[in-house]
Amino acid sequence: MKITLVDHPLVQHKLAHLRDKSTGPKDFRELAEEIAMLMAYEAMRDLELEERVVETPVAPARVRVLSGKKLALVAILRAGLVMVEGILKLVPHARVGHIGLYRDPESLSPVQYYAKLPPDIAERRVFLLDPMLATGGSASHALRLLKDKGATGVKLMCLIAAPEGLERIGRDHPETEVVVAAIDERLNEHGYIVPGLGDAGDRIYGTK
Numbered sequence: 001m002k003i004t005l006v007d008h009p010l011v012q013h014k015l016a017h018l019r020d021k022s023t024g025p026k027d028f029r030e031l032a033e034e035i036a037m038l039m040a041y042e043a044m045r046d047l048e049l050e051e052r053v054v055e056t057p058v059a060p061a062r063v064r065v066l067s068g069k070k071l072a073l074v075a076i077l078r079a080g081l082v083m084v085e086g087i088l089k090l091v092p093h094a095r096v097g098h099i100g101l102y103r104d105p106e107s108l109s110p111v112q113y114y115a116k117l118p119p120d121i122a123e124r125r126v127f128l129l130d131p132m133l134a135t136g137g138s139a140s141h142a143l144r145l146l147k148d149k150g151a152t153g154v155k156l157m158c159l160i161a162a163p164e165g166l167e168r169i170g171r172d173h174p175e176t177e178v179v180v181a182a183i184d185e186r187l188n189e190h191g192y193i194v195p196g197l198g199d200a201g202d203r204i205y206g207t208k
């Protein structure tokens with residue numbers, strides 16, 4: 001499994017504020033959007049380009065524009081929604097899918113309550129978005145669902161990953177590239193990432 005760590009200073013600076021427990025929902029959402037946007041710059045580095053010629057006011061210019069497969073952003077609800085908002089600013093024509101999952105607090109297994117994907121998902125470059133990769137159960141479930149719909153080459157983008165989650169994805173979906181801004185120490189006894197940032201969904205929406 002390929003892991004891409006986005007350790008750019010701007011990403012790390014914003015992540016520091018995101019982790020801080022005194023950061024409220026408004027700033028949390030803005031920071032998470034900005035980090036996702038900066039990470040997408042790296043995650044989309046291998047998008048295909050084709051040559052064109054455009055007329056500048058001075059002369060023809062050979063330019064390169066995006067070509068190849070169209071894009072799909074798939075958010076794991078709820079927390080993945082903020083990443084969609086950031087990345088859509090860069091690629092506004094991407095189609096957006098939603099997979100609704102919550103972790104059962106006892107078993108920590110994902111429970112699916114919703115799924116709506118672009119019908120041509122198998123023909124698109126897919127970026128699966130969730131800020132937190134903890135046990136990896138939610139991301140692994142979502143990757144299975146996407147693959148069952150015919151998606152290939154899906155990239156998983158997470159702000160913070162635990163080693164346990166990365167191992168799980170490597171085991172279940174070894175062909176998947178995971179793009180992360182930080183790899184933390186471990187999970188605690190409740191399945192939260194240490195030091196992490198707490199419950200991403202609750203911090204985004206102020207539900208705790």
Ligand SMILES: O=P(O)(O)OC[C@H]1O[C@H](OP(=O)(O)OP(=O)(O)O)[C@H](O)[C@@H]1O
Nearest residue numbers: 077078079102103134135136137138201
């Ligand atoms: O790797 P895992 O162990 O599966 O944990 C990660 C999942 O937990 C969080 O979602 P949560 O279940 O809190 O749902 P929410 O986004 O609605 O709050 C997070 O956004 C991930 O989807």
Ligand SMILES: O=c1cc[nH]c(=O)[nH]1
Nearest residue numbers: 134192193198199200
């Ligand atoms: O640390 C964690 C683990 C799972 N989900 C979160 O939102 N945070």
Ligand SMILES: [Mg+2]
Nearest residue numbers: 199200201202
């Ligand atoms: Mg949550």
